[in-house]
Amino acid sequence: MANSQKKYIFITGGVASSLGKGLAAASIASLLERRGIRINMLKMDPYINVDPGTMSPTQHGEVFVTDDGAETDLDLGHYERFTSLTLSKQSNFTTGQVYLKVIEQEREGKYLGKTVQVVPHVTDEIKRRIHLAADDADILIGEIGGTIGDIESLPYVESIRQFAHDVGQENVLFVHLVLIPYLDAAGELKSKPAQHSVKELRSQGLFPHVIICRSDREIEESIMDKISLFCNVPKENVFQSLDLDSIYKVPLNFHAQGLDEKITQILGIWSSSPKVADLEKVVYNFNNPLREVKIGIVGKYTELVESYKSLDEALKHGALAHQLKLVPVYVDSEEIEKKGADKLLSDVQGVLVPGGFGQRGTEGKIAAIKYARENKMPFFGICLGMQLAIIEYARNICGLSEATSEEFNTGGDHLVHYMEGQTRDGAKGGSMRLGSYDCELLEGSRTKEIYGQKNIQERHRHRLEVNNFYVEKLKENGLIISGRNPELDLVETIEIKDHPFFIACQYHPEFKSRPYAAHPIFSEFIKEADKYGK
Template structure:
C-alpha cells in the first residue's frame, strides 16, 4: 500500500513578524528528532522574484542555499533547527509564480485559454509545493504575511485545494495568532485572534491547531475562549510566549505536547524525540560562565534582522564555549568622523566586519580593521570584510597608498575588482557568484587548524574578488593567503602571522552554522575573543 505524504501548512494572523518561521522550524526539529523525514517550504506572497535585490533593512538578510538560491531568511531558521540542507525549491514567491505562468502563456502552453488566478496561478503554486515535497514524509510549508492580505489569497486557495486533492487526513493547518496584552485592562485579549480565524475560515480553511503568541503566560480561561470561539478542541490550542533564546521554543512546544498532538492528528506513529542536543544548547545558554563582547562594524546597525544568520552564528560560537554573546553594534559611518576609537571599542573583546555592498561606511570599516590589526584584537572578516582587510593591509603595510575597490571608485589601485562575467551594470537579481564552492586550505595555517581539513565547501554571495595581480606584493609584505579556490583562481581566506587571531574569508560561513553544530570559524573566534578579556 502506498504511504500517503503528509503536509503541514502554517499561517499567521493579527500581525506580521509573529515568528511563523521559528514555529515552523521548531516543529520540524521536533518531528525530525522523532525519526520522521521532513522537508520545509517558505511561500512568500510579495511580487519580487526573490529577496536578492531587496534592502536588508526592509526584509532582513538574504539567505543563500548550497545550490545558489537567494532566499528568505526563514530558510536560515529551518536549517539551524534541523539537519536539513535546503535547495532553491524550498522557497518561492508570487513573482516567481507569475513569471512562470506568463512564460507558459507566451509559449502557448495553455492552448489559447484565458489565463486566470484559478486555476493557472493556483496550479503553479501546487506544482511547486509538490516539487518541494518529493523527498520527505512530511512537508512543512509556511505562508508569509498575514491572513487577510490581498497578496496571500492565491496561496490560501492553493492549500485549500491541495487538502481536497490529498485528503483531509493528510493535511494539517496550523494558525499562529497574536494575543495582545492591554495594560489598561490588565489582561490578554483574544478578540483579534478570533477575527483572524474567522477571516481564514471565510477563505475556506479551518485550522485544526492554533498557536497563541504572547509576551507572557496565557491563562487557561483565555485558551478555553480561543478553543470555544475558534471551533478548535482545547487540546489543540497551544501557546508560544516570548523567550530569551529562540532555541528554547522547540523544547517548550515539546513540553506542551505539540509534536505528539501533530503526530496524532496526521495518523503517524513515532517514538519520543531525541532532544539531548537541544537541551545541551539551552543549558549552555542558560548557565554561561561569563560574557563575551563582540564589536560588529556595519552600516545596518539598527536592525539585527539585517545580519540574522551572522548574529545566530556568533551565538552558536558562544554557546559552544558556554559563554553569553553580547553584540556591540558599531555604525561604520560614525568611525569616519574622527571619533576616538579607543572609546568606541572600549571593552570589546573581538571585532567582526560582515558582508555588504556599496561604498557607504567602508572607510570606517577599514579604520576598524586597522585598529584590530595594530591593537592585536581578535578579528574576523566576512566577504566585504575580507576585501577591506586586503585594502587596509595594502595601504598601511604593503605601501600601496591608493589601494581601493573597483566597486567604490574608478581611479586608484584596484586591489579588489569585478570577477570575470561580473560588472556594476546589468541585471542585479540572482546574478552574483552564489552557492557552495570548494576551497583548499594551506597546511599549518590558522584556517587549516580551525577547520582540521585540507578542503572545505562554503557558500558565497559576491561580485568582486581580490585582484591576483597584487598578490606577490601583498604576500611579500606578510599577508598569508591560506584559502584558495583552484578552479576559479580565487582568494578565499587571508590571515596574519604576527597576530593572535586575524582571519578573513570571502565566503559566508554563517549560513552553515547550527546551534548544536556551530561553525568552526565562529567557535574559534569567540574562544579567542574570550581570552582577550583584559
C-alpha cells in the same frame, strides 16, 4: 512512519506580521525530525519580487543563500539551524516566480488558447511547487508568508485549500499562529483579534486544526477556552508561544506542551519520542554561562538586527560552544569615521566586519580593521570584510596608499575588482556568484588547523574578488593567502601570522552554523576573543 501516505503541514499567521511563523515552523520540524520522521520545508512568499536578493536588508532582513545558489527568505536560515536539512531553491518561492512561470507558459502557448486566470493557472503552479518541495520526505512543513487577510496571500490560501482536497483532508494539517495582545489600559490579554483572524481564515475555506497563541506573557485558561470555543478548535489543540530569552528554547517549550505529540496524533503517524539531548545541551549552556564575551559588529545596518540574522546566530553558536554569553555591540561604521575606532572599540574583545554593499561607511570599517590588527584584538572579516582587510593591509603595510575597490568607483589601485562577467551596472537579480564553491586551504595555515581538513565547501554571495595582480606584493609583505578556489584561482581566505586571531574569508560561513554544531571559525574566534585582555 506507520502510515506511508505523504503528509503536509501548512502554517499561516494572523493579526500581525513578524509573529514568528518561521520559528514555529522550524521548531515543529525540529521535533518531528528528532522523532525519526523524514521532513522537508518550504517557505511561500506572497511578494512579487522574484527573490529577496534585490531588496534592502532594512526592508526585508538578510538574504539567506542555499548550497545551490538560491537567494531566499531569512526563515530558511531558521529551518536549517533547527534541523539537519540542507535546503535548495525548491524550498522557497515567491509570487514573482509563480507569475513569471505562468506568463512564460502563456507566451509559449502551453495553455492552448485558454484565458489565463488566478484559478486554476496560478493555483496549479503553486500546487506543483508544493509537490516538488515534498520530494524525498514523509512530511512537508510549508509556511505562507505575510498575514491572513492580505490580498497578496489569497492565491496561496486557495492553493492549500485545493491541495488538501487533492491529496485527502486526512493528510493535511493546518496550523494558524495568532497574536494575543496585552492591553495596558485594560490590564488584560485580548482574544478578539485572534478570533477575527480565524474567522477570516475560515471565510477563505481553511479550518485550522491547531492554533498557536503568540504572547509576551502566560495566557490564562479562560482565554484559551475562548479561543477553543469561538474558533471551533478542541482545547487540547490550542498551544502557547510565549516570548523566551532564546529562540533555541522554542522547540523544547512546544515539546513540553505536547505539540509534536498532538501533530502526530492528528496526522495518524506512529513515531518514537524526539531525541532532544542536543537541544537541551544548548539550552543548558545558554542558561549557565561561565562569563560574557563582547564582540563589536561593525556595519552600516546596525539599527536592524534582522539585517545580519545568520551572523548573529552564528556568533551565539560560537559562544554557546564555550558556555559563554554573547554580548553583541553593534557599531555604526560611519560613527567610527567621525569619532575614531579607539573610542568605539576599546571596550570589546573582538571585532567582526560582515558583508555588505556600497561605499558608505567603508572607511570606518577599514579603521576598525586597522585598530584590531594593531592592538592584536581578534578580528574576523566576512565577504566585504575580507576585501576591506586586504585594502587596509595594502595601504598600511604594503605602502599602496591609494588601495581601494572597483565597487567604490574611484581611481587608485583596485586591489578588489569585479569578477569576470560581473559589472556595476548589469542586471541585479540572481546574477552574483552564489552558492557553494570549493576552497583549498594552505598546509600549515591557521584556517586549515581550525577546519581540520584541506578541502572545504562554503556558500558565497558576491560580485567582486581580490585582484590577483596584487597577490604577490601582499604575500611579500607578510599576508598569508590561506585559502583559494582551485578552479578559478580566487582568494577565499586570508590570515596574519603572529596575531591571536586575524582571519577573513570571501564566503559566508554563518550560513552553515548550527546551535548544536557551531561553525569552527566562529567557535575559534569567540574562544580567542574570550582570552583578549586577560
